[in-house]
Amino acid sequence: MITTTTAASHPFSLCGLVLLLAILLQSVFVAVTYIYFTNELKQLRETYAKSNIACLTGEDVxxxxxxxxxxxxxxxxxxxxxxxxxxxxxxxxxxxxxxxxxxxxxxxxxTPFAVSQKEEYPAGVIAAHVTGDSGKALPPENAFIKNYNGQKIQGWKSHRSPSFLSNVEVENGELIIRKSGFYYIYSQTYFRQRFVRGTEERKGKQLVQQIYKVTSYPEPLLLMKNAKTTCWSKEADYGLHSIYQGGVFKLNENDRIFVTVSDINVIDMDENSTFMGAFLVV
Missing domain, CATH: 1.10.287 (Helix Hairpins)
Incomplete structure (x- = not known):
């Protein structure tokens, strides 16, 4: 009876031994596979890094x-x-x-005089400042339409500092309003009169500046006028004088603003001395 039990337990021990050996072999296989692939990935990373550096060598900036x-x-x-x-x-x-x-x-x-930059302004800003352009010839007197007093200034510069336009346009020497509202309008003109020695032109001369508004009305409407009689110095080679005026006016869409002077031939179109502008107040 004892012999029979020992013989029956022997196959079970053999099966357990085989199973244990299979698990051990599987573990060894997994470990070897893991080590192999880890080394391969490491080599791939090193190769890729070297290739990245190689891609950049020999490049020109x-x-x-x-x-x-x-x-x-x-x-x-x-x-x-x-x-x-x-x-x-x-x-x-x-x-x-x-x-x-x-x-x-x-x-x-x-390059203050060679580069023309277009500045950007916030969408809500409505303003314009145009200045005299000394390089632009003034139209002859007979070219002006005589439905207003004086001679109209047309030689304005609008797209180079200190000039600018923001939601306002300029055409034929006139500022074009694109939104109705109350605007502050201003202008300054710089008069420079040269004298010929031995003449009597040094007598007092009347200087007039006028600002007009063009609407749907047939003729321009006078908004402001400034007039002065100036006596030039007898010792000076030329006489200098400036007129400035400004005020708030109601303007409608598509209204136009322009400036006239009594004698355009004595206007100095320096950008810092002769200018016109307007900006929306409310």
Whole structure:
């Protein structure tokens, strides 16, 4: 009876031993596989990092600043294409941002008379300031329409500092209003009269400046007038005088504003001395 029990337990021990051996072999296989793939991934990472650096060697800085396009020799199947493309975009953004920031304050100082910049103003700002343009010839007297007094100034400069336009237009020497409201309107004219020695032109001369409004009415309406009689110095080679006036007026959409003077031939069209402007008050 004892012999029979021992013989029956022997197969069970053999099966347990085989199962244990199978589990051990499986564990060894998993461990070896894990170590193998870990080493392979590490090598792939090192290779990829080296390829990234290799993609950047031999590059010219000027090439990196150019926009990346497929026509420039970078193909989608090129392993370096994605790296170079992203690098191009990043470098261009940084360089352009720094360039705009540096030149915002320097371009006006370096080239104040050669660069014309269009400034941006908030959408709600309605204003204009136009200045005399000494380089623009004034129209002859017989070209003016005589439905107002004086001679109309047309040689205004509007798109270079200190001039500007914001939601106001200028045409034929007239400011065009695009929104109804109460506006402060102003103008200054600078008179410069030269004398010929030995003549009697040094007598008092009447200087007149007038600001008109053009509406649907057939004739322009006079808004302001300033007149002075000035006696020029006998010792001066030329006489100088300026007239300024301003006031608040109700203007409607498409109304126009312009300035006339008594003698346009003695007007000095210096941008800091002769100007006209308007801005919306309410």
């Amino acid at each position: 000027g090439d990196l600043l150019r926009p990346s396009t497929f026509e420039d020799g970078y193909e989608r199947n090129d392993p370096c294409w994605e790296i170079k493309s992203h690098l191009h975009i990043l470098i261009r953004k940084i360089v352009l941002k720094n360039y705009k920031s540096d030149n915002a304050g320097n371009v006006k100082e370096k």
